[in-house]
Amino acid sequence: METLDMKQIKDLKTELVRFMMSYKFALAEVNTKIDILKQEFQYIHEYNPIEHVSSRVKSPDSILKKVKRKGYEFTLDSIKENIRDIAGIRITCSFIPDIYEVSKMLSNQKDIKVVEVKDYIEHPKPNGYRSLHLIIQIPIFLSDRVENIYVEVQIRTIAMDFWASLEHKIYYKYNKEVPESIRMELKEAAEASTQLDLKMENINEKVRKIKKVNDTKDAIQELSLDQERFYIPDVFFHSNLNTAK
Template identity: 55%
Template sequence: MLCSIIKLSCGKGRNALHTGESNIQSLKEIRKELTRFMMSYKFGLDEMDTKIQILKEEFQHIHDYNPIEHTKTRLKSPESIFKKITRKNIDFNLESIEHAIRDIAGIRIVCSFISDIYKISDLLQNQKDVTVVECKDYIKNPKPNGYQSLHLIVKIPVYLSDQMKEVYVEIQIRTVAMDFWASLEHKIFYKYSKNVPEDLTKELKFTATVASELDYRMEKLHKEINKLKESEANEFDLLHSELNNEKYHIPIALLESFLGKE
């Protein structure tokens, strides 16, 4: 299309030149709108990532335990969006795309244990500017191939210079074991479009069961160790705090002053 516009602009006569310039201007406007469209999803992703990082630091410094191992954000490319709207037969306009495709912006949260998944999910859902649109629990109800994860579709406000937009963000929350399984499953079957033999399907599902069993065993160990830690808490732990990788001594008189006010 761009090549044809360039040819028109180089054609003979003022009309051809005017047509070419008009088409180029139209392309500039379309590019501007597409850029604004993609940026709104990037900003929504940034907002959600900030919320998660705040929770991560709070847990690290206040609760002495961080349930979030790591996060990963992903923004679909225009090419990927184009392929999806073609495959799903969606109208070629931004309003239809905004309504029909809800995973343009995505973030994956990898947690330590299964209980952490639901804890993080609840904390995010309870934030006033986060609206939950859809929740799919593939942990309680795994997919036929054994895949497990908690999926949330949320809407989050993005404040631009001239308007406020609510954009969809897909959140996947899973454990390290679930993420390990899903990542390798994707690599194993990447670009394989034929039906997978039944014996391989059963083996794949079995490995998911093994990963799930590992999750439950590790969480049980974690709870037992926590009981031991609580029984062995000492005065040194109570009189020290850490922020930005620096340890701070808390004067015992300060703690006692707070206790006296209760």
């Protein structure tokens, strides 16, 4: 019986290690995909929509606290199916349109399955929080099995990320008991960050149009120069004809 118990403990430990490693591998897979998209986008379009990428795997303690809070079963299968943000990636973009472009590029990957989309940009949370959340599934090929792992992807602008990070710090400082007056100020700050995003997007669009016009002018000028280089005056032909006679 003692040997059987030790074997069970060893098997459980192996499964727990594999369980956590699967999420680490899933993050590595998604991070690689994002890095490829960044490099390809920069090379083809001479522009990188992604400013920063960070990732994390929830600690076992944090996972268990959430399981208890939500009332889920304390089994690996239940945790795997119900806790879908164990592996998380945050992508910070320059402008709001970049968020949807990055989301589309990820969603178009054949081995990525988009399970859920929560658009807190179109529909902000009551406290003013804005971000685009995707729950995706990605296959992880282990030595003896294939695991389909959930990964939460949050995509936001620099302004959204700035507000969310500081709002989290303030709530943590007050142990989530934030006075109503401060809640209102945070909401106003969220609205101000929204206006900043829209202003910067408008400026970027104007610059893009100016660049397009200037590129067109440069192309026309270059074409004119090419024509001048290869232009052969009619007098050349007349002089050659006279010489031939």
